[in-house]
Amino acid sequence: MDGTPYLLDPAHWSGPGSIPELVLAHLGYTGLALLLGVLVAFPVGLLIGHTGRGAWLAVNAGNAGRALPTLGLLMLLVTLMGLGRVPVLIVLVVLVLPPILTSTYAGLRSVDRAAVDAARGMGMRPLQVLLGVEVPMALPVLFSGLRAAALQVVATATVAASVGLGGLGRLLIDGLALNDYGRVVAGAVVVAVLAVVLDVLLALVQRAVVSPGLTGRGARRRGSRPPTPAQSRLDADLA
Known part of the structure; x- marks a missing residue:
């Protein structure tokens, strides 16, 4: 079961159903799910973390996210709503919500x-x-939640193929259907590589954003970060 021949075959890198096309579809599901998840979970996490109210929601959301049967939920939604992108996006967004909500709350606290x-x-x-x-001070924790959510979605978006959609899950589903285990291994390798690349890119973004120029001295230059107690005492003495 070696996926190297499949990956090295030029025919699998161009045309309909090619690996680049499947990667783009996979990234489309991932990006849209992350965007919707951030739009929902980030404001709620900010509210809970800032006020300290509703902490039970953030804690229980993290526990529920780890126990969520993704494929089972997808099958239930398909039964209720029919085939299409909406059930898949709902499942992926539900998967994104807990890590972003929990990390946002934890970062602010x-x-x-x-x-x-x-x-x-x-x-x-x-x-x-x-x-x-x-x-600004919670950004490292916020980014850790975003990175965790992105990795989970990239790995789980393969379930889209189980309901007839595209993405890298097609390599796994079609490979199993055709007893082409080289295709299955190739699909698993591409998903793993994509997850690593995405995590590295997010790490670079985090390193660029969470920097002393933006959260330390730069924030003080903008007046958005209060002085430390020692600075306050020094200012009072000088006054």
């Missing part, structure tokens, strides 16, 4: 309370404290 209190003492409004202090 991990922010130094002294910095938050200092920002409030400077007269900053709640939204200014959230966006100017808490979110």
